[in-house]
Amino acid sequence: MLLHVLFVVVVSSMSGTTPAPCPNAYTPAKIVNPVLPIIPQEALDTGLQHATALFRVSLDARGRPHDVEIQRSSNYADLDRAARNLAEHLQYDPEVRGCAPTSGSYTLKVDFDVMRKDPKNYGGGIDILTHAFLIGTSCPTDHGVILAHASALPPLTLPGNPSNSKEGTATVLVSVDANGNVTGASVQSSTGLPELDRAALELAENGQYLPAVYGCKSVGGTYQYVAIFHRS
Secondary structure, three states, X not given: OEEEEEEEEEEEOOOOOOOOOOOOOEEOOEEOOOOOOOOOHHHHOOOOOEEEEEEEEEEOOOOOEEEEEEEEOOOOHHHHHHHHHHHHHOOEEOEEEOOEEEOEEEEXXXXXXXXXXXXXXXXXXXXXXXXXXXXXXXXXXXXXXXXXXXXXXXXXXXXXXXXXXXXXXXXXXXXXXXXXXXXXXXXXXXXXXXXXXXXXXXXXXXXXXXXXXXXXXEEOEEEXXXXXXXXX
């Protein structure tokens, strides 16, 4: 008798959603078209050497900025305006979490460095370096462990008389650490057939998981993995 997994129900301890498998279950939000802001001459005339401005940038699920708020001033009003303009006109890729693009709020750090050349050796002038990058996230939502990719299992051949065998459901509790690694799994509810219980355990252990997030930090958590087997 051949038994196949008809479907697998996965239930997180904090979230009941099941994201579809994808090549990259998680990727951070990022800047995709770094450009240089325009630094007003008035700021350069002050003798500026280095300045940093921090902004909170909120992105929608398409990566479009819809809210930009200053977090820390550069102490130069002209530079703050230049950095804000940069934040509003950069192009971003959204964060992908559990295989789905998602909205979120991030800190954009904009560094300004001005190097004034020695007129005797380099003919004077200035070099301007601007570096902008996203750091961290505001964690718009905490979530439990997420199954990013379910493991595939080939058909099973069970010994014995098919008429004495039956369909079965197994529940496996999976422990996942803060890095998304499976640290343990145990059968909580048996199908009544050792072969199916072992198959359910293998499915659960070989899945790819994203760790739970609580208070903006990845934490360990558990995942309830329910495998339903159907005779064919």
